[in-house]
Amino acid sequence: MNKTIFKDFSKYVSFNILGQIAYSCYTLADTFFVSADIGTNGLTALNLAFPVFCIISGTGLMIGIGGSSRFSILKSRNESNTADQVFTNGLMLVLLFASIFFFTGLFASQHLVTVLGADIQVFETTNCYLKVLMLFAPAFLLNHFLQCFVRNDGNPSLSMAAMITGSFSNIVLDYIFIFPFHMGIFGAAFATGLSPVISMLVLLPYFLKKKNSFHLTIPNLVQMKRTTANILANGIPPFLTEAASGVVMFLFNFIILRISGNTGVAAFSVISVISLVVISLYTGLSQGIQPLISQNHGAGNKKNVQTLLRYSLITSILLSIVIYGIIFFHAPRLVSVFNSEQDLILASYAIPGLKLYFTACPFIGFNIVLSTYFISINHPLPAQIISILRSFFVLIPMAWILSYCFGMTGIWLAYPATELFVFLFALTKRP
Template sequence: MSRSHQMEHEKMSTILLRLSIPATIAMMVNALYNIVDSIFIGQGVGYMALGGLTIAFPVQMGIMAMAQMIGIGAASAVSRYLGAKDREKALHVVGNSYIAVVLMGIIICALGLIFIDPILRIFGATDLLMPYAKDYLQVILVGSLYFPFVISANNLIRAEGNARAAMLSMLVGTIANIFLDYLFIFPLQMGIRGAALATIISQFISLVYILAYFYGEHSSLKVQWKHMKLNWQIQKDMMMVGSSSFARQAAGSLMAIVLNNSLGFYGGELALAVYGIIQRVIMFLFMPMFGIVQGMQPIAGFNYGAKRMDRVSEVVRLSIIGTTALALFSTIFGQLFPETIIRLFNDDPALLEYGVLALRVVIAMVPVVGVQIIGAALFQSLGKAVPALVLTLSRQVLFFIPLVAILPRVGGLGLMGIWLAFPLADGLSTIFTSIWMKREMNRMKKELAA
């Protein structure tokens, strides 16, 4: 049975599981790497290094955001063109995505290294944390020459329905990263710079795997030189559709500027170290949900292109059920064992005192977030850039940033006001997304009936 036939006719729960499980495993392993990386840094270098990592991490996520903008935008178009049986147009999209990520990597590396000090200051680096953040980010920026290609290409692999290969491309790098992290931080005593070196080496290993996949026997997206001709309309379409994904990550970086500076003001370096731990825990809670999203998107995009609105609605319903169940389970675990989680990173008494309550508050509304993530991803899959962008921005920009600015000043809440902003933003953005998504589902039902 061809992949196209499976996308359009296979039982929805079966195909969603087949595409989501590998993606979920890969995302969980990647999230586990982020936790292990932070544990190694916290235990091997100290909690001040965790604070430095908190400062540098949003910049790293910004690089990923730009790569995801191209990758998700290209993947959405590829899924729709494959659904419409137009493989040649799909290949031109892939070729243009290659051009975009190579140019992006060169620009990011050059500008990042030139302006590294002011960038880190903007993200809240204090004099004590600056050496750790700078040592880490300098190395990461070198890897940005090729890391955007890895991120973008992973989306393309999923777009043609090969979730297993997309999973393996992440797994080989993640496993290498964990091994190299331990080697560079403990036996070789290379500190936080060793952690960054482990990261870029593992990213290069993923790059080699992806190139071998595309030019091996398993991929149908074999780009030739004729497909590498720059097409401004394709570039524009990719950026527009992928802009919502970029907006999510860019909003995360904007959020980090506000959040890191607020944490530094109300709680100092210790509060930044606590958030560095919580940030990794949140990623571990969210990553399985993004695995389901990655399984859903090619199915929704393909069936939308094939005019099968009934299947689009079905995959959205099943995806919401799956993300909610995963988030509920993870949140209950986090609420029951917060001290154990914090101790994994560092057992400093002050860190534990701050961290346990903060973790419980921050993750309180995570179980409802799946609806918000699925809603934004749905509009991406349908190629509807504006609603995808608005919904993606809602949690971080419309709700979280204003709450962080206001709540610490209300009734002397201070640092607790910052932690409370997380569950409030989660709940408000979910309500906002639910209303918009319900309208779109009703529109598709009418289109199906007609």
């Protein structure tokens, strides 16, 4: 039995890690090409706008993972009608949140840019990038939602293919729009916005050929409130996991601007974009185990659930060793990739920052895996607590206190200190 479980684990996790690496190329490509075209100010603008992108992505994951995990449990119990209700209610939530982001971007992006801390030097660049991203929010949300359901419908390879195709197209379009077409920051944002549209085109044949086992149905008004609440309860942890990156960026940008100005923010932009790639690896691991744990939990196979959790934690440790080894020994090279102007001050901040910031790796992995585990067994409260601690209640005071005491070094240490504290808490909650 363990051979079958390990085979399924390897299949789902590898597909999802590859897909998430590809998805992280959205921000990698934008950062690389904008750095090459615009320089330090472009990096600063991207980093100021990224928190909103994280909120959009987090919202899509909240509805997608929250709904699809419940769908998977119901499907394993052969409750098809209720499972379809979950899909239908989830799609209605997507339309609601997509409308909010779209109209906010259309009418209020300038106010958001002011709140995010852009000065006159980078205001217009930041506003252009942010507005385009928010206008494409419906595509980002729907893409996340559909990929989660396709993955939980037993087709992780298609979900991965959609992510990789969308991300590869982003890299190609970034280059075309920024250099041959000279579209600057607008081109970077437009390429990123088109990527989820292309991803959904990859998924389209799955629905046209009617291979999916989830369908739209007439909403049950009696059950709608409870179903929606269940989707959101299970979806809050992945939302906060994704939003935590945005919160970290926003909070650190605000503090760094006061300590070292735009160059410090540009240095943090390098760390942020690498952080998004690192977190995507752990996210891929967690999204890979979620359908398997949900299915086995729904079928009452407790032993398989514990086996999957053990495989996940071991994989997380191995990932952390590899990731931190690469970062520690290659920090100068990683920084130089995004430092096209060879700014020595930026490098002096970013190189030691990378080595300190990513000591958080093992604790990030454990926290994300344990949070997903609780969601998958329909026990969302511990996952919500873990996510809230990581995103707000520990991180914010830690950042203020350590930056006040140690300046930029304190900024870099705030994140690993937070993840360590939350990890110690998470250990007490594991059933």
